[in-house]
Amino acid sequence: MSDWIDIGPLEAIAPRGARVVKTAFGCVAVFRTAKDEVYALDNACPHKQGPLAEGIVHGAKVTCPLHNWVFDLETGHAQGADEGQVATYPARVEEGRVLLDVEFLNNRTAA
Amino acid sequence: MVKKLVVIGAGMASGRALEELFAKDPEGWDVTLFNAEPRGNYNRIMLSPVLSGEKTFDEIVTHTAEWYEENGVTCRFGEKVVAIDKEAKTVTAENGDVLAYDKLLMGMGSNPFIIPLPGHDLDGVIAYRDLEDTNAMIALGDKPEAKAVVIGGGLLGLEAAAGLALRGVDVTVVHIMGHLMERQLDEAAGYLLRKALTDKGIKVMCSANSKEIVGEDGKVKALMLDDGTELPCDLLVMAVGIRPNVALGQAAELAVGKGIRVDDQMVTSDENILAVGECVEHNGAIFGLVAPLYDQAKVVASTLAGEEAAFVQKEVSTKLKVTGCDLFSAGDFADGETREDIVFRDPARGVYKRLVIEENKVIGAVMYGDTADSNWFFGMIKDGTDISDMRETLIFGPAYQGGEPLDPMAAVAALPDDAEICGCNGVCKGDIVAAIKDGANDLGAIRATTKASASCGTCTGLVEQVLGATLGDDFVIPTEQPMCGCTDLTHEDVRRLIKSQELKSMPAVWQELGWKTTCGCHVCRPALNFYLLADWPLEYADDPQSRFINERKHANIQKDGTYSVVPRMWGGMTTPDELRAIADAADKYNVPTVHVTGGQRIDLLGVKGEDLPAIWADLNKAGMVSGHAYAKGLRTVKTCVGRDHCRFGTQDSTGLGIQLEKKLWGSWTPHKVKLAVSGCPRNCAEATCKDIGVVCVDSGYQLGVAGAAGMDVKETERLADLTTEDEVLEYATAFMQLYRENAKYLDRPYKWVAKVGLDWVKEQVEDEATRKALVERFEISQSVYRKDPWAEHAETKAETYAPIANLVQEAAE
Numbered sequence: 044m045s046d047w048i049d050i051g052p053l054e055a056i057a058p059r060g061a062r063v064v065k066t067a068f069g070c071v072a073v074f075r076t077a078k079d080e081v082y083a084l085d086n087a088c089p090h091k092q093g094p095l096a097e098g099i100v101h102g103a104k105v106t107c108p109l110h111n112w113v114f115d116l117e118t119g120h121a122q123g124a125d126e127g128q129v130a131t132y133p134a135r136v137e138e139g140r141v142l143l144d145v146e147f148l149n150n151r152t153a154a
Numbered sequence: 155m156v157k158k159l160v161v162i163g164a165g166m167a168s169g170r171a172l173e174e175l176f177a178k179d180p181e182g183w184d185v186t187l188f189n190a191e192p193r194g195n196y197n198r199i200m201l202s203p204v205l206s207g208e209k210t211f212d213e214i215v216t217h218t219a220e221w222y223e224e225n226g227v228t229c230r231f232g233e234k235v236v237a238i239d240k241e242a243k244t245v246t247a248e249n250g251d252v253l254a255y256d257k258l259l260m261g262m263g264s265n266p267f268i269i270p271l272p273g274h275d276l277d278g279v280i281a282y283r284d285l286e287d288t289n290a291m292i293a294l295g296d297k298p299e300a301k302a303v304v305i306g307g308g309l310l311g312l313e314a315a316a317g318l319a320l321r322g323v324d325v326t327v328v329h330i331m332g333h334l335m336e337r338q339l340d341e342a343a344g345y346l347l348r349k350a351l352t353d354k355g356i357k358v359m360c361s362a363n364s365k366e367i368v369g370e371d372g373k374v375k376a377l378m379l380d381d382g383t384e385l386p387c388d389l390l391v392m393a394v395g396i397r398p399n400v401a402l403g404q405a406a407e408l409a410v411g412k413g414i415r416v417d418d419q420m421v422t423s424d425e426n427i428l429a430v431g432e433c434v435e436h437n438g439a440i441f442g443l444v445a446p447l448y449d450q451a452k453v454v455a456s457t458l459a460g461e462e463a464a465f466v467q468k469e470v471s472t473k474l475k476v477t478g479c480d481l482f483s484a485g486d487f488a489d490g491e492t493r494e495d496i497v498f499r500d501p502a503r504g505v506y507k508r509l510v511i512e513e514n515k516v517i518g519a520v521m522y523g524d525t526a527d528s529n530w531f532f533g534m535i536k537d538g539t540d541i542s543d544m545r546e547t548l549i550f551g552p553a554y555q556g557g558e559p560l561d562p563m564a565a566v567a568a569l570p571d572d573a574e575i576c577g578c579n580g581v582c583k584g585d586i587v588a589a590i591k592d593g594a595n596d597l598g599a600i601r602a603t604t605k606a607s608a609s610c611g612t613c614t615g616l617v618e619q620v621l622g623a624t625l626g627d628d629f630v631i632p633t634e635q636p637m638c639g640c641t642d643l644t645h646e647d648v649r650r651l652i653k654s655q656e657l658k659s660m661p662a663v664w665q666e667l668g669w670k671t672t673c674g675c676h677v678c679r680p681a682l683n684f685y686l687l688a689d690w691p692l693e694y695a696d697d698p699q700s701r702f703i704n705e706r707k708h709a710n711i712q713k714d715g716t717y718s719v720v721p722r723m724w725g726g727m728t729t730p731d732e733l734r735a736i737a738d739a740a741d742k743y744n745v746p747t748v749h750v751t752g753g754q755r756i757d758l759l760g761v762k763g764e765d766l767p768a769i770w771a772d773l774n775k776a777g778m779v780s781g782h783a784y785a786k787g788l789r790t791v792k793t794c795v796g797r798d799h800c801r802f803g804t805q806d807s808t809g810l811g812i813q814l815e816k817k818l819w820g821s822w823t824p825h826k827v828k829l830a831v832s833g834c835p836r837n838c839a840e841a842t843c844k845d846i847g848v849v850c851v852d853s854g855y856q857l858g859v860a861g862a863a864g865m866d867v868k869e870t871e872r873l874a875d876l877t878t879e880d881e882v883l884e885y886a887t888a889f890m891q892l893y894r895e896n897a898k899y900l901d902r903p904y905k906w907v908a909k910v911g912l913d914w915v916k917e918q919v920e921d922e923a924t925r926k927a928l929v930e931r932f933e934i935s936q937s938v939y940r941k942d943p944w945a946e947h948a949e950t951k952a953e954t955y956a957p958i959a960n961l962v963q964e965a966a967e
């Protein structure tokens with residue numbers, strides 16, 4: 044079952060930007076693309092834990108700020124020659140508010 | 155038996171429903187039609203041509219008095235229904251009449267949304283929904299020197315603005331988002347649209363936030379934005395969205411969400427009440443375009459006539475009804491890993507087309523400038539056509555399907571001699587071929603002799619193909635390194651084109667230079683951001699989202715995600731007070747490491763991202779500003795103690811260093827720039843391996859440039875021998891600006907000087923007029939950028955450094 048939680052207004056995240064949500068099990072990066080889609084991923088690059096929320100967002104991708112690996116925001120997969128995947132979580136916008144699915148955020152700890 | 159049907163609202167949806175009903179069942183119904191507007195059904199979407207003067211109101215009336223009469227409709231126009239009693243099956247009209255119904259059809263449309271800004275209830279603040287609004291705008295056109303502001307850069311707002319402009323009104327569109335019609339268009343198409351509207355004399359302000367409507371004697375006078383800008387106006391049109399008109403439904407206790415809820419048969423939660431049009435909600439969706447409403451109208455008629463029918467939501471497409479702005483958008487054009495884009499741009503014709511493909515199907519389309527094929531593409535979206543066999547030529551439209559894909563070389567070879575190759579300079583293929591026969595055998599020579607591709611450069615590829623086709627194997631098309639995967643142009647080409655075509659925004663660059671991606675990548679965006687701000691400091695607004703983290707957050711990110719903080723120490727000088735403030739900050743924010751850098755200042759390493767604004771504010775209080783240790787910009791100016799203390803010192807090296815740093819700080823450059831000033835040739839400040847280095851001598855100052863001591867070690871080259879401090883400041887500034895205007899992004903000065911040659915640099919800087927102009931342009935840029943970003947962020951952006959939310963509690967539960 045989904046349990047959506049309001050984490051704040053969409054305007055609080057710059058277009059092509061990200062903000063971090065603190066959870067008991069580490070930070071989640073919430074991205075906003077130029078087209079106002081939102082995505083939530085673990086805020087840790089599989090390479091060396093770079094904070095993805097600080098990367099440059101282009102299309103539906105983000106470039107890690109530490110060594111420029113590029114990740115697809117939709118799937119969390121590394122692009123090109125790099126290999127790795129970041130966990131992704133359901134996120135959506137409703138009436139200007141960004142919502143995350145708490146169930147998923149909690150479940151990841153069980154994994 | 156004839157049944158009683160009461161219809162609330164004579165709108166586009168209910169009008170169509172009645173037509174369909176009378177076609178199915180001409181005798182079955184006794185209809186009473188209420189309408190709040192004092193008139194019957196008309197084609198609301200054609201109010202825009204009425205406003206612009208391209209049509210009259212009479213031409214857009216859809217149902218005449220005769221039609222109502224022939225079909226036995228009792229018209230109660232100008233009368234509202236104020237209540238519904240669903241148990242008694244009656245409605246109450248405004249004048250108190252109570253009418254019984256067998257079936258009730260609700261078609262109340264929507265209400266325009268009015269932002270509750272202070273002053274929204276002033277006279278002269280209107281929406282754009284009906285004939286009254288349209289007439290108010292038309293009337294404004296008769297007033298000399300009338301001004302209007304339209305809030306909202308969507309479909310309606312732009313049609314209002316275009317109509318007003320055609321009526322001679324001075325119009326400004328204020329839009330909160332970064333580009334126009336963001337719900338239907340991507341940035342590139344939004345850019346072209348904006349350009350076309352600007353050409354029509356409409357002022358467009360994007361990313362603009364309205365704050366207050368200013369009035370005088372109860373009448374609107376101006377709109378004030380949150381940055382303090384005041385836009386005077388006689389009329390203010392708000393076109394910011396609509397809300398389904400649900401009040402009657404709510405009062406009657408029907409199921410209501412965003413709209414009045416209906417099932418697939420368009421029946422509400424009461425079996426005798428149907429609803430149609432913008433007031434309904436179906437499967438969670440609400441509607442704002444007529445195409446789906448007409449489908450609903452058919453279903454309503456069937457349901458009333460006792461036939462089976464179900465409403466199914468379909469894709470919708472949008473066109474803007476502004477003459478001269480051809481645009482089309484349909485489907486879904488968001489990015490995604492499984493999605494691919496096919497993009498076609500023809501900058502000269504102002505054409506942009508983009509198809510979004512997923513699993514070999516077109517799922518979205520945006521086109522601007524040439525929408526002739528839009529129906530073909532829209533059909534493909536609706537039908538889910540498999541496009542794998544025509545992928546290569548798909549974007550060229552139906553006319554090009556079936557043929558062989560063209561070999562570009564063969565295509566050029568087949569061109570006649572009088573085919574134009576270079577549009578800017580009017581050079582034909584024959585001219586180029588003639589030049590080649592006369593010995594011009596590379597691009598540079600063709601540019602020099604014919605001017606082909608020497609202006610905007612977009613025909614460079616074609617010119618090379620003509621060279622290839624004419625010279626055969628003797629000519630190898632050069633493969634200069636393009637900027638990145640988004641373009642075939644080199645950095646140098648892009649810089650030249652930004653200047654020559656006066657491109658002043660990223661969407662302008664992407665469109666005019668034919669970018670292959672929708673919004674660039676992490677390689678080109680930072681470079682473009684620099685080129686644009688360096689060339690258009692006053693017009694272009696720096697884009698933090700196109701900067702690497704260090705420059706976006708004004709601190710160096712560390713491998714563990716913390717940051718380092720380096721305050722400026724002008725010319726390497728500090729004071730006990732500054733040192734105390736640094737020590738206090740280090741204690742207060744638990745800074746684990748304090749290091750004296752190689753640039754004569756102090757680095758606080760390991761500061762948490764969230765603490766940055768606070769530590770900056772503390773350092774600001776002690777008079778310190780950002781040291782830009784993170785920037786492709788001015789870093790440090792190292793100095794030695796110089797004449798004041800040292801027994802060999804010839805000049806005031808410390809004082810000159812401070813002056814240089816105060817002049818140059820804050821400016822952005824292609825790569826970082828470091829300076830040093832040594833008091834004598836012993837060179838204790840290591841000035842001979844800096845980007846700009848000054849060595850003081852008895853007779854004055856030796857100014858060297860293009861040194862390095864990083865990955866390459868290189869001694870500076872002498873730019874000039876000078877006699878006064880003012881001259882040093884002037885020459886150093888001119889060199890800095892020349893570098894800013896010409897170098898490729900991420901070339902340190904020594905790499906750039908190696909490319910253009912020290913002689914050329916000297917020529918520019920030695921010529922007095924050129925030098926002074928360079929300094930002047932530098933100062934213009936500094937009027938924007940010579941400021942402390944730490945103070946600015948600590949004051950206005952501090953909250954963006956903190957997490958947006960803290961779910962530690964929630965998650966633990």
Ligand code: SRM
Pocket residue numbers: 710711712718720749750751752753754755757783789790826828843861862863864865866902
């Ligand atoms: C802090 C400092 C080392 C120190 O503790 O002394 C330093 C630290 C870094 N240097 Fe440096 N450089 C520092 C002085 C130097 C110097 C010496 C100088 O300036 O006199 C040099 C050689 C001189 C030169 O630049 O030519 C130097 C040549 C480099 C280079 C090579 C540049 C080149 O063009 O070859 C890089 C890499 C780059 O910029 O791309 C670099 C990059 C870096 C970065 C920014 C690496 C990075 O991208 O994260 C380091 C940041 C560490 C951090 O988190 O703060 N650093 N770096 C020095 C800061 C000076 C300051 O006060 O601003």
Ligand SMILES: Cc1cc2nc3c(=O)[nH]c(=O)nc-3n(C[C@H](O)[C@H](O)[C@H](O)COP(=O)(O)OP(=O)(O)OC[C@H]3O[C@@H](n4cnc5c(N)ncnc54)[C@H](O)[C@@H]3O)c2cc1C
Pocket residue numbers: 162163164165166167168188189190191198199200201202233234235236261262263264282283284310313399402430431432433441442443444445447473475
């Ligand atoms: C200027 C303009 C341009 C447009 N351009 C386009 C376009 O290009 N393409 C497109 O697809 N769509 C366009 N639209 C949208 C389109 O016009 C609407 O989607 C459509 O008119 C909605 O039809 P409707 O019957 O639901 O509501 P409406 O046409 O709004 O009709 C509702 C009627 O109900 C009346 N009413 C409300 N409450 C009561 C009450 N209590 N009692 C009695 N009567 C009541 C209202 O006065 C109104 O006349 C445009 C709209 C505008 C304003």
Ligand code: SF4
Pocket residue numbers: none
């Ligand atoms: S020398 Fe290398 S490790 Fe040391 S600060 Fe400079 S970049 Fe970092």
Ligand code: FES
Pocket residue numbers: 088089090091092093107108109110111112
């Ligand atoms: S930590 Fe992300 S690329 Fe290295």
